Amino acid sequence: MTETTKPRTGMVLTVPAPLARLAGAVSRWVRGRGVLLVALVLIAASLAWKAAIVSSSYFKEDDFEFVARAMESELSFDYLTRIHFGQFMPGGFLLAWLTARLEPFGWGYAAGGILVLHAFAALAVLRMLRVVFGRRPAILAPLLIFLVAPIAVPALVWWAAALNTVFLQIALPMAIASHWHHLRTGRMRHALAAAFWVLFGLLGFVKGFALPLLLLALTAIYHGGLRTALRRHLPAWAAYVTVVVAFGALYVQRSLSAPNTGGLPIFDQATGFLWELLGKTFATTVLGGPWRWFAGGDWGVASPPLAVVIASLVTLAAVVLVTSHYRRRAGAAWAMLLGYVLVADALPVLWGRVHLLGSFVGTDTRYLADAVPLVALVAGLVLLPVEGEAEPYRRALPARERVSGVLGAALGLFVGASLVSVTLFAGYLGADRRHRYIETARAELARTPPDAVIYDRLVPSEVLPNSYRTYSLTSRVLGAMASPQLRARMQAPPAALDGLVFDERGRLRPVDVQGITLAPTTKDRCWPVTGGTVQVPLDNRARRVEGTLVRLGYAARTDAEVTLWMGERATDVRLRAGLGQVFLLAVPGADRIVVQDVPKGVCFGDVTPGQAVPRP
Incomplete structure (x- = not known):
């Protein structure tokens, strides 16, 4: 049996019936999953783009210490729960240990692992958007905001920063999706899943303590107010608080034996930091900026001109006013985003870093990178009704064509601006000096007998500053690539009539004393x-x-x-x-x-x- 079709040219095509049925089934399958397929294509394209950028970077600063510690340590409780300058990141240290064991200073493994986790974060954002807004095509817009936002890229090219950030970028949208399911169904298993994702976020970054507060804010805004949210979902809050309190107790216990790196800044430092972080860095990057970077040494921080900062603040104010004019609860959604940035991103840095480094740290986008999934969600909340929401708009919207045109143009401008900002940032990447030094030393160590005597010295400052103390020494940095026997001799070299030392290029040369x-x-x-x-x-x-x-x-x-x-x-x-x-x-x-x-x-x-x- 066959089916006959007649194209416009007048020619008659005869298609076997099984093939026609198969083509129809495929067509129906694609139509039913069109949004998902387009989303997956966007995610794949963004990952390819970011992989090209990340490949231009290399290990820097804390990365060297993380690799060295991983190679020196067993996978123990003490190793995983060590406090690193105020950071408590068992999940990050686990990932660092596994990556270093695959290949010490293997950038392909390190960057590849981070990009895989970032892909999971993108899928988590997609799941969150589908759960909150349904499977409508409009969710592709906030997903695209997450995929191209410049604020997330600098954290990907610094391994130590990414080890913190990717955990929260996964945990935040997954916790919201699971909690939203709990709100709809009342089933406790969804709340327990959300509690697991809160714990997952905490394993990467102590900022995860803010996730239950975020879930409470979402519940209060979209599910009946604060009092109803607290009373109706008390078992869920108990689960979330239990996770945070238990993890916090462990953090405090481990902090007692760690050097005290916390401290409050003076007033001028605090206000300067908040202006840099919120008024300049956040305000410009959420609009696709900052369009200018203060960069050097395979890194860059936001450095937008004052005129751009003012224009960004005015634009954001206009967006908040317009969306609040039409969309119910839009003002509350914007306030929720600002509250998260203040509690999760600003407060920890105010306590741990500003008094040491000054207000300049507010220009570093990595402190805001974990908020990108929430930025995508809020972009959807201030424009789209959540699934099942009654009367989502305060007043009638303008004509659909006009709204679509304005939003399409705004999204296009954001994507274009983001591509420009990220391209400018990528132009500052490159660590040929560090990469050559490490690879030269790797080759030298590979042909060095395990009984060789290699004396210690500082690695070149352009590879790692001497502020890292013992982890600025060749025995720790380069010793990570040596065999266990040779590494032990490098860290405690015996007396010898002849010895070796690494030169400025990573080559082993006969030793002398200056x-x-x-x-x-x-x-x-x-x-x-x-x-x-x-x-x-x-x-x-x-x-x-x-x-x-x-x-x-x-x-x-x-x-x-x-x-x-x-x-x-x-x-x-x-x-x-x-x-x-x-x-x-x-x-x-x-x-x-x-x-x-x-x-x-x-x-x-x-x-x-x-x-x-x-x-x-």
């Missing part, structure tokens, strides 16, 4: 032997520095075994016949090297305490 040389003034240029003991003085300006390396010159007629004492530490060394030198780590506070029972024919000469450097 410091103040002390030489004996005796005729034979040897430190005198008194009662069979030699005492070699150490320069007072260098001997108290942690990590100081000492080079001690000697001459020996034959091979000889000696024991060098520095403070309470004894070091056994086998000297080779002829002229040579011994390298050994200084003991802080020791003012001399003592050699007892000095073998005959052994002379100890000049000594140089200082820092390990490559031999010229």
Whole structure:
């Protein structure tokens, strides 16, 4: 049996009936899922775009410490619950541990893992929009806002920031979707699912404590007011509060043994920070800005001109007034967004960072990146009725064609502005110096025997500032790529007649010591032997520095075994016949090297305490 169709050209096409039925079924399936398919295409396109941007970046700052700690540590409770400068992020540390174990400083693994989680965040936003507004095509607009918003991109190119942010970007929309199901059905399993997502957000960022407050605000605005929301859904609130309190107790317990990095800023710092974060960074980026970045070193922060800031604030005020004029509860939705930004994004930074770094931290978009899913939701709430909402508008809207035209133009301007802002930001990315240094060191370590002696020094400042203290040392940063045996020797190198050190390019070179040389003034240029003991003085300006390396010159007629004492530490060394030198780590506070029972024919000469450097 066949079916005949007659196209406009007059030609008659005969299609087998099974094929015609299949084509009809496919057509009906596509029509029924058109919104979903378009959304998935948009998500895939945005991920490809962001992957191209992220590939231009590389590890920076905290990333190096995260990788080094992961390679040094077992997957233990202490490792996962360590407080990192006020950050409590067990989920982030778990992801860092797994990623580092795949390949230390493997940017493909690190960036790929973040992009996969960001894809889950996009799917979570899509689920949230479908649950709140239904499967109407209009939900593609707020989804597109999430996908192209410039405020989310800088957090993706900094691994440490992304390890915090992606958890909340998933948790926030998933918690809202589950809670919304609970509000509609009354089923407790949906509330328990929302509680799980609150916990998931907390595992990545302590900002997750604000999620129950956000859920309460949504319930009060769209489901009967605050009193009704509290009374009717008390078991759900109990579940959410239990999660937050239990996690908060663990956070406090772990904080007691961590360095105190919190503190309140002075008034001028606080007001300056709020202006930078809300008045400049947030106000411009939610409109597709900031259109100008203060950038350098594979990074950038928002730096919009004052005229742009003023225009953005005026535009936002107009949008709030117009949407509140037509849409019921639009003002409450805008207030909810502002409240979340203040509670979740501003307050933690005010406590933990502003007093240390000043108001300038308000220009950093990563502190706002977790709010992007909420921005997408609020964009929908102030324009679209939620599913089942009665009388969503205060007054009749203008003609549909006019509304569609205005909103389409606004969305187009937002997307265009966002593409410009992100393209400008991407132009500042690039870490060739860091990447070459790490990969050169990786290759050097791969061909270095595990019994090699590699002495410590600071990595170049353009790779990692020395403010990271011990994690600015080659033994920690580059040691992450070494075998466990070699890594242990790098962190506690023995005394040796020959040693190696990394140069500024990441190559291993013979070691030397840069410091103040002390030489004996005796005729034979040897430190005198008194009662069979030699005492070699150490320069007072260098001997108290942690990590100081000492080079001690000697001459020996034959091979000889000696024991060098520095403070309470004894070091056994086998000297080779002829002229040579011994390298050994200084003991802080020791003012001399003592050699007892000095073998005959052994002379100890000049000594140089200082820092390990490559031999010229």
